[in-house]
Amino acid sequence: MSYGLFLSITSHGIVVYGLLLTVLSSEIDLNGYLLYCPCMGRFGNQGDHFLGSLAFAHGLNRTLALPPWVVYPSKPVATSSHVPFKDWFQVSSLQKYHRVMPMEYFMDKLAPEVWPPGKRKGFCYGEPGNDCPMKRGNPFGPFWDRFGVDFDDSVTYTRLSFSTHHNWVRDEWNRKFPPKDYPVLAFMGAPAAFPVAEENKWLQKYLKWSPAIIKRVQEFINRELPSGAWIGIHLRNGIDWVRACEHADGITNMMASPQCLGYQPAVKLTRSLCLPSKQDVLKEVKKLVKSIKAKGVFVATDSDPMLKELREHLKALKMKVSVVTSFGGHDWSPQLDLAILGQADHFIGNCVSSFTAFVVREREAAGKPSSFFAFPKIKVGAKVEL
Structure with a gap:
């Protein structure tokens, strides 16, 4: 979706562009999206955090953008690397439980409309008024740089649990951060406990x-x-x-x-x-x-x-x-x-x-x-x- 394309086509083409815009808008989840950096530990830890994050997205009824897995080399080098989620696991299996999509798809197809540059806020635990160091150090910086993301503002939260199995937790998150005002919750780290909470272990059945x-x-x-x-x-x-x-x-x-x-x-x-x-x-x-x-x-x-x-x-x-x-x-x-x-x-x-x-x-x-x-x-x- 680009203004360059809009201005370069004929009057007949403008109708086509308008149709594409309508299709994209209908795809947007009005309940909002959840993004996070899987930046705490190696694959075993990331696996625990993923199940908790999946449960959290389900509890808030937001679409989860599946992040790439962060891979660390056996020998120290300057940075970490990333493997797209779908390279290791089936996206379709997870969709049987909840709405998910590869983060690459979200950033390429939907972010320009629902999370454009200039309106990107990062979320982290902390006292009000503090900044979130969303991109400080490795793997945080390289992770968001992979998607060309810079944060324009930050939001801190305290005394909020990730255990949305309790209705009051879900209601409190949605009251403080309603989707209409916060269409994207982008977390500095996984919104989940480690080790995985006992009530979320069963979600492994969807990870194929x-x-x-x-x-x-x-x-x-x-x-x-x-x-x-x-x-x-x-x-x-x-x-x-x-x-x-x-x-x-x-x-x-x-x-x-x-x-x-x-x-x-x-x-x-x-x-x-x-x-x-x-x-x-x-x-x-x-x-x-x-x-x-x-x-x-x-x-x-x-x-x-x-x-x-x-x-x-x-x-x-x-x-x-x-x-x-x-x-x-x-x-x-x-x-x-x-x-x-x-x-x-x-x-x-x-x-x-x-x-x-x-x-x-x-x-x-x-x-x-x-x-x-x-x-x-x-x-x-x-x-x-x-």
Whole structure:
């Protein structure tokens, strides 16, 4: 929609332009839109935040613009990069729950009319009168720069919850920021809790992998894993995790630990739950392989897959068990690992990891069993005693 086009066409063409304007206007959601920067943490955290943001948009009855995923390189560089939402997940599946659209589409097709330059306000938590540092630092600046967004003003909010499961929360947001005055709520960070609120976990059922990811998963499974039952495991054992787990003993809540301890834990976290020993890993994998007569083990990790140790330990079963990983391969990505783990006959993960939590939620939605190293509690599906 441009004035240049309007002035350059004939009188017959002006009718066509007027028709295009009408079609665009009819597409606009008068209930408003919700945008946010997925700028807090890596993919596991972004996944938790996405489910909460989806629930929040649904509660306010605003269309959610699906942001690209923020990707951080393995080695420090100047900036982050971005992957369009639809490259990894199906938009059509989410539309069965609520109105969503790729942020690229919103910015290209709708923003010129509903959120034009000069009227772009950023929202953040803070006291009235304070500014929102919407673009300060990486990944915030690069995220909005990707869409050519500069903010003309900011709006702060306090004492407002994101839990729109309570009607009064929804009503308060709509009273303070009605769509007619605020057609777009653009948040500095995700309007959601971390870890994901218990009441929003079920929304994972709408988050379906894209055809491209599914194709890669099937190719890997067919190429690397034998026919028959196989298990997937997630090993979080990099130096960053080792250091984080030094502080795990005796606390009741750490990162994604509610997935195994519960949201109102009666027991405290231990270092072994956060960082299972190699002995724990070998023992539990061996016991599970024997129990379900698994022919293969897939290891997802970003550090040490323990391939040698696992292969040696499983030899005692006197049955051929393949132990494989995608880590280090030319096609490796965390998303590939996540999608592969979702297909396993049984999954063992890390109680504290949000990466594990993403897999567990997907498997819960599909009725598949999962458990945690050093915490042998089966979540769903067939019972397997470890």
